[in-house]
Amino acid sequence: MSLYDGSYQELREAAVSVLHRLSDLLNINTVYIAERVKDNVKIAHVYNHERELVEAGYQTSYEASY
Amino acid sequence: MEVTKALQAGTLLGVPILVQNGENYGTLCALDDTSRSFTDEEMKLFSMMGKLLGYVIDVDIERYKTQTANVPLVPLGKGVVILPLTGSVNEKRAEAILERVLAYSTDESPDYMIIDVSGLIAREEAMTEKLLYVVNCLELVGTTAVIIGVRPDQALTLHASQMMSNEVIIKPSMTEALHSIGLKLDWR
Known part of the structure; x- marks a missing residue:
């Protein structure tokens, strides 16, 4: 994203509890936030409940992400 | 995916x-x-x-x-520029201020920079140190800093950090700051 290339401090703090809580509430293994970085998609934050389905930092092209 | x-x-x-x-x-x-x-x-x-x-x-x-983005530099002409600092200054913003101020100073080479600190949030002791650093850096690129609008609580920290003993010019008001560098406000 072009608006800002620094660190998302507030998001980082919020993400930890929000992802965990969503996984609990929806009873789903993995909840993650994927960030668009130019033509790529990067897993910015992830919560895996039991099985590690998605890894933080994983990056793929935007087209391949769907 | x-x-x-x-x-x-x-x-x-x-x-x-x-x-x-x-x-x-x-x-x-x-x-x-x-x-x-x-x-x-x-x-x-x-x-x-x-x-x-x-x-x-x-x-x-x-x-x-x-x-x-919030580093307002107001040129007054005749080699004088005003920098009104407001809000709070953390490490990141101090860095941005220093960078912007030094870049300006190198490009425009003003003789004086009047820094108004009255808008800064009270009781930020670390700020004094950063301010002193900015003042020293400015001196190196040939711009003399004049600090105005020091509030009582800031005066205490300034004093505590021995800023008074340095060659930092501190004036109580804009009028006096301008007067000290040879400019005079003339109301008609």
Whole structure:
């Protein structure tokens, strides 16, 4: 994203509890936030409940992400 | 997604995370390796969380903007420039201020920079140190800093950090600051 290339401090703090809580509430293994970085998609934050389905930092092209 | 392909009969739920003027930050996704459906309520909750995360990112962006973009330099002509500092100054913003101020000073080479500190948030002791650093750096590139608008609480910290003993010019008001550098306000 072009608006800002620094660190998302507030998001980082919020993400930890929000992802965990969503996984609990929806009873789903993995909840993650994927960030668009130019033509790529990067897993910015992830919560895996039991099985590690998605890894933080994983990056793929935007087209391949769907 | 490559991940979902490997999951075969998996579940993927995603909502966009939008920021500010509708720009797309990314996606909030829920993923499982078993097949399942979601109730309306669950999907509403999920989409609301995506929206909320967008607001959280807005906060990050806004903070970044105020910290880095907010270095107002007001040229007064005749080699004098005014820098009114407001709000709070943390490490990041101090860095941005220093960078901007030094760049300006090198380009325009003003003789004096009047720094008004009255708008700074009270009781930020670390600020004094940073201010002194800016003043010293300015001196190196040939600009003399004049500090005005020191409040009582700031005076205490300034004194404590031995700023008084340095060759820092501190004046009580803009009028006196201008007068000290040879400019006179003349009201008619």
